[in-house]
Amino acid sequence: MAxxxxxxxxxxxxxxFAEEIDAFLAWVELERGLSANTVVxxxxxxxxxxxxxxxRGKSGWRAVDTGDVTEWIHSLSDDEYCVSSLARKITxxxxxxxxxxxxxxxxxxxxxxxxxxxxSRTLPGTLNAEEVERLLEAPDxxxxxxxxxxxxxxxxxxxxxxxxxxxxxxxxxxxxEHGFLRVFGKGSKERAVPVGSKAVEALTAYxxxxxxxxAKPRTGSALFISERxxxxxxxxxxxxxxxx
Numbered sequence: 521m522a523x524x525x526x527x528x529x530x531x532x533x534x535x536x537f538a539e540e541i542d543a544f545l546a547w548v549e550l551e552r553g554l555s556a557n558t559v560v561x562x563x564x565x566x567x568x569x570x571x572x573x574x575x576r577g578k579s580g581w582r583a584v585d586t587g588d589v590t591e592w593i594h595s596l597s598d599d600e601y602c603v604s605s606l607a608r609k610i611t612x613x614x615x616x617x618x619x620x621x622x623x624x625x626x627x628x629x630x631x632x633x634x635x636x637x638x639x640s641r642t643l644p645g646t647l648n649a650e651e652v653e654r655l656l657e658a659p660d661x662x663x664x665x666x667x668x669x670x671x672x673x674x675x676x677x678x679x680x681x682x683x684x685x686x687x688x689x690x691x692x693x694x695x696x697e698h699g700f701l702r703v704f705g706k707g708s709k710e711r712a713v714p715v716g717s718k719a720v721e722a723l724t725a726y727x728x729x730x731x732x733x734x735a736k737p738r739t740g741s742a743l744f745i746s747e748r749x750x751x752x753x754x755x756x757x758x759x760x761x762x763x764x
Contacts, residue, residue, distance in 0.1 A: 536580040537570035544619045565612040581616070582626060589613065589634035652677065656718075658764040667730030668744060668752075669760050671722040678719035683754050689743040696720050 533541050545563055548554045554562075570581075572592045578584055592613075596606055617631040647655065656673050660666035676686060685703050693702045699720055701713045715723075736749030744752040 531564075531567050531571065533567045533570045534574045537566075537574065540581045540616070540620060540625060541566045541570065543623070544616045547619060548615070561608055562612040562615070565609040566616060568609070569613055581620060581630075584630050586630060586633045589631050593634060655761075655764060661725065664730040664733040665747070667722075667726040668734065669764065671719070671726035671730070672744060672752075672757060673761070673764070674719040674722040675715065678716035679713045681713065683757055687744065687752055687754050687757060690741040691743055692741060694723065694743060696723060 532538070541563065544566070545559055548562065549556075549559045569592050572595060573584055573588050576588060576591070578588060593610060596609060601609070614629075614631045617626070617629045620626045621629055656670070656677065659669040659673065661670050672686065675681065676683070679701065681689075681701075681703065688704070689701070693704075695701070696715075699715050699717070701715060702710060703713050704710050731743075731745060734745050734747060734749060739745055739749040740751070742751035744757075746752045746756060
């Protein structure tokens with residue numbers, strides 16, 4: 521069963537590896553609810569791995585052993601992939617191995633004892649307290665767009681939402697009286713997120729004097745909208761934050 525999404529991988533997996541890859545991708549897309557970009561990334565990674573292992577003379581995933589996996593992982597580090605790409609490739613293969621055990625395709629996890637490089641993580645840069653205050657105060661709240669951007673900044677700072685979650689937020693998901701949001705995250709999982717008093721104030725001001733000005737006759741229920749009256753995009757949010 522092939523995934524519903526349109527596949528974009530440039531290379532093709534060897535025939536003897538393809539069936540398990542297709543079944544796994546369908547599972548992570550339909551059952552796990554992973555994003556289309558993640559599924560495509562896993563497809564590219566697993567095809568790359570299958571091609572490498574096929575060149576070692578193996579005739580399918582059922583014949584793969586720990587040594588094959590270790591050799592592939594070390595070949596990736598030799599190619600100097602960035603840490604995030606390398607981590608995703610290893611994760612894709614480990615998930616495939618566990619899927620095959622779960623589905624009875626193999627009795628063992630062939631990645632369990634594989635040796636690979638330790639992945640270091642670089643901590644992101646952060647703002648100090650003064651810089652955060654300056655950023656939150658930057659929007660001109662005399663303007664509807666400024667009210668919107670102030671509400672976006674306060675909500676991101678207060679709640680820790682992903683930008684994609686913020687852009688997809690609807691009016692029906694907010695409860696300012698009790699100070700929380702209903703958020704649908706990865707895999708369509710719902711969670712309740714508390715909102716601080718400053719964010720509640722900024723949202724209240726935006727809903728009273730910002731959103732009504734930006735709204736157009738065909739505007740839907742999106743909480744944050746652009747000047748066109750449509751749901752604001754991640755690109756626009758990033759551009760506005762960068763400008764501020």
